[in-house]
Amino acid sequence: MEDSGAMEKKKEHRKRKSGVKAEKKKNKGKPKGDEMAERQKNPKAFAINSAQRAERKFRRKEDLTAKKQHIPLVDQTPEEPPPFLIAVVGPPKVGKSTLIRNLIKSFTKTNVTEIKGPITIVTSKKRRITLIECNNDVNCMIDIAKCADLVLLMCDASFGFEMEVFEFLNICQVHGMPKIMGVLTHLDVIRNAKTLKKRKKELKHRFWTEVYNGAKLFYLSGLLHGEYLRNEIKNLGRFISVMKLRPLSWRGAHSYILADRMEDITSRSS
Numbered sequence: 001m002e003d004s005g006a007m008e009k010k011k012e013h014r015k016r017k018s019g020v021k022a023e024k025k026k027n028k029g030k031p032k033g034d035e036m037a038e039r040q041k042n043p044k045a046f047a048i049n050s051a052q053r054a055e056r057k058f059r060r061k062e063d064l065t066a067k068k069q070h071i072p073l074v075d076q077t078p079e080e081p082p083p084f085l086i087a088v089v090g091p092p093k094v095g096k097s098t099l100i101r102n103l104i105k106s107f108t109k110t111n112v113t114e115i116k117g118p119i120t121i122v123t124s125k126k127r128r129i130t131l132i133e134c135n136n137d138v139n140c141m142i143d144i145a146k147c148a149d150l151v152l153l154m155c156d157a158s159f160g161f162e163m164e165v166f167e168f169l170n171i172c173q174v175h176g177m178p179k180i181m182g183v184l185t186h187l188d189v190i191r192n193a194k195t196l197k198k199r200k201k202e203l204k205h206r207f208w209t210e211v212y213n214g215a216k217l218f219y220l221s222g223l224l225h226g227e228y229l230r231n232e233i234k235n236l237g238r239f240i241s242v243m244k245l246r247p248l249s250w251r252g253a254h255s256y257i258l259a260d261r262m263e264d265i266t267s268r269s270s
């Protein structure tokens with residue numbers, strides 16, 4: 001009996017088919033990354049458990065992508081706003097220098113004898129203005145049209161509007177129209193009251209058709225001791241100091257340097 005027992009075949013080793021060791025053996029030789037990928041395929045691990053958290057996560061992700069798309073704009077406006085640029089435009093000998101001188105006197109009680117380049121004055125608690133004279137040449141007009149907030153378009157009433165005025169208006173239309181106000185001078189030259197009234201009406205309508213219907217037009221009725229009448233200048237000044245001016249498209253999108261009166265500099269250096 002014993003012999004027959006010895007003859008009996010030994011039980012064969014059964015290979016493990018499951019469990020940690022079996023897994024290890026199966027993955028022997030395979031790169032480790034695969035194991036990780038296998039694990040990441042677990043769908044349950046990334047399932048949405050909380051709708052609220054998922055929404056928050058999504059929103060945060062969208063915020064980040066949106067933020068990346070926009071370059072943050074830094075607000076560079078200084079606490080003290082820059083002065084408004086007011087350009088005085090008109091043909092020669094129309095009274096540009098006289099008007100600037102009178103406006104400065106009305107605001108600051110100071111007499112300026114000679115005007116060389118732009119002059120900045122304080123007109124109210126929160127406003128400063130820079131007055132600049134624009135010569136009657138196209139280059140000067142193009143420069144001024146780009147950066148002026150308000151244009152005082154001067155006209156000799158005894159002569160009427162000159163070609164340059166219309167040229168200037170066309171240039172302005174290209175660069176984003178600044179606010180334009182007309183100023184009529186030399187009204188005292190017209191002696192006859194009836195003719196004066198007719199002339200004023202004519203010029204007003206011409207100005208309205210060129211700028212816009214109802215555009216502001218000031219009348220400076222004449223000179224007294226080489227100056228315009230005080231109350232007329234005061235009215236004009238008050239209008240300027242409270243006027244609402246809108247930002248200009250060209251100026252907002254470009255940085256620029258305004259070189260003024262180059263001929264003066266060249267003549268002085270020569």
Ligand SMILES: Nc1nc2c(ncn2[C@@H]2O[C@H](COP(=O)(O)OP(=O)(O)OP(=O)(O)O)[C@@H](O)[C@H]2O)c(=O)[nH]1
Nearest residue numbers: 091092093094095096097098185186187188222223
């Ligand atoms: N009668 C009269 N003369 C005026 C009037 N406005 C200005 N003038 C005279 O016109 C002349 C020219 O005035 P300005 O202020 O120098 O004229 P401007 O436009 O600055 O001249 P430019 O700088 O050469 O372009 C001066 O002698 C003024 O006295 C006005 O309303 N009536």
